[in-house]
Amino acid sequence: MSPQKRRLIQVGPQPVSLQPVSLAPDTVPAQTLQRPPSALERRRRREPRPGELLQAVRNLDLTQDAAYRAELTEWIEDAYTERMGGVLLGLFARCHLGPPYVDHRLTVVGHILEHYRPTDIVPPPFDAARTLAQSPVYEYVEVYSDGDIIPVLADGSVS
Template structure:
């Protein structure tokens, strides 16, 4: 089912009417308040650095160790079940973005014309913005953009 974004009028300000775009970062109603609060917490500088490095490491043993470390940090945080990350790809042309599974493996690189599957599709327009370092995708359908300072955009 295709989701459509609609402009929703806000209260008028002294400068005239303004509109807001509804969030794409809404979780399922079954997600607990505790889990949601944990998703809002700032990610550590170490985690951000590890995620940025995973795309450039060529040694499979080092990559697996780093991926395991990343997965442990997400499990310790208690933010729910992460199904993967989506972000800008630094390999260069023709690739523009990629998805990474919870084990830290880059599972697929995408060219501009490639279709992005399933729950990762909602993250693609966000990944193209320099406002976000990467986007987290959870099993409850929530898409959480993460800023370069580690704060979430939810």
């Protein structure tokens, strides 16, 4: 990790700073991906998501700049690592790019942002989040390695 902090997004008067953290597939032990969440991780998953995190996720669809998108992805990954809610595989959300795309997934392992058309098949375990993500009630859906799927509302609370 670089000791330098970088300015990424501005939400209100305070800038959001980050230090990227990488969760490459070979850095996450297999037993971590298989184990059930601890009591702390379950409690952390129920806490509201901060506005800066919600804005970073929204900004993914608002930019065509690949470098900025990579920075957003790293920042989101870091934010989830700091939350200590367990191993997040990624997020699934409605896509705001317009036709032909309706939704997308962001995997924190590998930093993949993939957009889907209505007829596209979404790979597991993200397929279980697709129906929830289509609802305008949810901002996005978190998909964890232990199978938990947590819908996040626009105000940051979870359902």
